[in-house]
Amino acid sequence: MSETTGARPWSPSPLALERAAFRRAQRRRSGLVALVSTALVVTAVVLVVVGAPGWERARTAFFDPENAWAALPAILEGLWLNLRVWVIAGTVGTLLGLALAVLRTSRIPALFPVRALAIGYIDLFRGVPVLLVLYLVGFALPALRLEWLPTSSAFLGALAIVLTYTAYLAEVFRAGIESVHPSQVAAARSLGLSRAQSMRTVVLPQAVRNVTAPLANNLISLQKDSGLISVLGAVDAIRAAQIATTGTYNFTPYVVAGLLFFLVSFPLTRAVDAYQRRRGWGRSLATVTGGGDIR
Amino acid sequence: MTALLSLRGVRKTYPAPAAARGRAGEEARVVLDDIDLDVDRHRCVVLIGASGSGKSTLLRVVNLLDEIDDGQILLDGQDVADPRLDANAVRARMGMVFQAYNLFPHMRVLDNVTLALRLVHRRPREEADAAAVEMLRRVGLAHKATAYPDQLSGGEQQRAAIARALVHGPELLLLDEVTSALDPELVGEVLDLLAELRGEGRTMLVATHEMGFARRVADEVCYLHDGQVHERGTPEQVLGDPQRERTRTFLSRLAS
Numbered sequence: 005m006s007e008t009t010g011a012r013p014w015s016p017s018p019l020a021l022e023r024a025a026f027r028r029a030q031r032r033r034s035g036l037v038a039l040v041s042t043a044l045v046v047t048a049v050v051l052v053v054v055g056a057p058g059w060e061r062a063r064t065a066f067f068d069p070e071n072a073w074a075a076l077p078a079i080l081e082g083l084w085l086n087l088r089v090w091v092i093a094g095t096v097g098t099l100l101g102l103a104l105a106v107l108r109t110s111r112i113p114a115l116f117p118v119r120a121l122a123i124g125y126i127d128l129f130r131g132v133p134v135l136l137v138l139y140l141v142g143f144a145l146p147a148l149r150l151e152w153l154p155t156s157s158a159f160l161g162a163l164a165i166v167l168t169y170t171a172y173l174a175e176v177f178r179a180g181i182e183s184v185h186p187s188q189v190a191a192a193r194s195l196g197l198s199r200a201q202s203m204r205t206v207v208l209p210q211a212v213r214n215v216t217a218p219l220a221n222n223l224i225s226l227q228k229d230s231g232l233i234s235v236l237g238a239v240d241a242i243r244a245a246q247i248a249t250t251g252t253y254n255f256t257p258y259v260v261a262g263l264l265f266f267l268v269s270f271p272l273t274r275a276v277d278a279y280q281r282r283r284g285w286g287r288s289l290a291t292v293t294g295g296g297d298i299r
Numbered sequence: 300m301t302a303l304l305s306l307r308g309v310r311k312t313y314p315a316p317a318a319a320r321g322r323a324g325e326e327a328r329v330v331l332d333d334i335d336l337d338v339d340r341h342r343c344v345v346l347i348g349a350s351g352s353g354k355s356t357l358l359r360v361v362n363l364l365d366e367i368d369d370g371q372i373l374l375d376g377q378d379v380a381d382p383r384l385d386a387n388a389v390r391a392r393m394g395m396v397f398q399a400y401n402l403f404p405h406m407r408v409l410d411n412v413t414l415a416l417r418l419v420h421r422r423p424r425e426e427a428d429a430a431a432v433e434m435l436r437r438v439g440l441a442h443k444a445t446a447y448p449d450q451l452s453g454g455e456q457q458r459a460a461i462a463r464a465l466v467h468g469p470e471l472l473l474l475d476e477v478t479s480a481l482d483p484e485l486v487g488e489v490l491d492l493l494a495e496l497r498g499e500g501r502t503m504l505v506a507t508h509e510m511g512f513a514r515r516v517a518d519e520v521c522y523l524h525d526g527q528v529h530e531r532g533t534p535e536q537v538l539g540d541p542q543r544e545r546t547r548t549f550l551s552r553l554a555s
């Protein structure tokens with residue numbers, strides 16, 4: 005078999021140096037153009053907004069620092085509820101969604117009724133607005149007077165969100181599973197792996213990696229939708245902001261809440277991007293599909 | 300002594316494409332039509348035939364990756380096409396190298412090779428690793444053990460796939476078009492490896508377009524045409540002095 009020979013010592017030829025210099029100059033020029041165009045756009049936006057006739061009133065109604073500071077503690081406390089709902093609903097929804105997606109592919113006859121139910125469930129909850137599910141769960145469930153069911157609005161709100169997002173996430177995972185080429189399953193089964201073993205070791209790892217982006221998008225939108233539990237009366241960040249605005253006609257608390265939601269989700273989106281880039285495998289896929297460094 | 304692998308009257312059809320179904324003259328396509336084939340222990344049988352003649356299909360049905368419509372697949376005298384049999388256990392006795400390698404892209408080469416040892420043959424991790432490293436050394440890939448498949452050249456991927464198919468000591472090796480994607484130098488490399496395996500007395504069923512390989516290692520060559528074994532014999536007979544018209548045409552097209 006061939007062995008690698010030691011690389012010969014190399015120093016860049018004049019041609020290579022000249023090309024490298026050109027690429028550097030081009031990068032500098034690109035950077036400059038980007039900078040100038042950014043400055044132009046920002047200036048234009050600022051001029052339009054600040055020059056608007058209602059700017060002064062809008063500024064005090066939406067960006068009042070004093071008001072923001074006063075509302076902050078209550079909103080932060082509300083946000084803490086959002087975060088808990090997000091983490092719990094996200095975890096439960098992800099696990100259930102994954103389980104449902106895998107279940108749909110199983111061929112165990114005894115599981116047929118469960119499979120049929122799962123499909124019906126997913127179809128139903130993908131087609132119904134979250135807000136409606138929230139109202140139904142929040143107001144209809146307690147009406148059943150089930151002893152064992154907690155009736156706090158935060159719990160019911162989280163339940164409604166889990167119900168909806170489990171269906172979304174199940175579809176994400178299903179798309180992931182279907183994106184794995186059948187030849188991968190053939191290779192796994194050919195080695196003697198069982199259906200379940202190839203699902204676990206060959207299909208799922210690739211499926212999850214193939215859908216990291218839509219998965220993260222769903223989890224981020226779950227974080228935002230956790231604000232919807234406020235319609236049931238749970239005092240989350242949005243409800244806290246609403247309370248703070250009553251009587252003042254100053255909407256700054258909403259802006260504060262929005263900013264806080266953004267501050268939570270933004271690092272997540274960036275973390276997912278970075279994570280995907282860091283994986284050798286993800287990167288090489290990117291170069292296959294997206295062209296990577298192709299000039 | 301019975302042959303390690305015997306095909307008896309194997310028939311395999313694929314349904315007509317959905318678009319053509321119901322139209323007159325568009326029935327199921329017969330890919331394998333009443334195939335009889337024996338592979339004795341320590342022998343190498345080579346399948347040749349035009350593209351689409353059913354070579355890959357034959358290997359797939361032997362590996363129980365596809366169901367046959369009729370006939371028997373006897374492995375060591377036992378009919379493994381019987382749906383009552385544990386197909387996973389049967390497949391674990393064979394090693395298959397796919398036309399497109401089908402390495403697992405999310406696993407290092409080493410893990411590709413040890414997967415079956417760990418999960419199917421229940422060998423402890425260290426033992427599996429040691430066996431895999433040894434096998435990778437044999438195929439000249441020990442230095443790539445921790446690389447991912449997409450960091451390998453085509454020939455290296457091919458050899459990794461061969462290592463994966465060999466490491467659990469399969470009784471029967473199925474190789475699909477092992478050199479189709481390689482340049483001549485790499486072809487030589489892989490074919491040397493296969494000739495070596497042949498010399499060790501492995502039992503192999505190989506689909507190939509590589510007549511040089513067929514000549515060098517085959518004990519028997521089968522020319523597939525129209526879903527049937529159209530002509531068979533020693534490489535000298537089939538490749539050197541084909542008796543039937545179709546075989547001659549096929550070989551002369553290859554030569555030109």
Ligand SMILES: Nc1ncnc2c1ncn2[C@@H]1O[C@H](COP(=O)(O)OP(=O)(O)OP(=O)(O)O)[C@@H](O)[C@H]1O
Pocket residue numbers: 313314330348349350351352353354355356357398476
């Ligand atoms: N899953 C499938 N569904 C329908 N038809 C199929 C399927 N797999 C293979 N075929 C058809 O069966 C025939 C035989 O295919 P096969 O892959 O066995 O050919 P081959 O001899 O391996 O060809 P090549 O030399 O190009 O690899 C072809 O006509 C192909 O279109």
Ligand SMILES: [Mg+2]
Pocket residue numbers: 354355356398475476
């Ligand atoms: Mg083929």
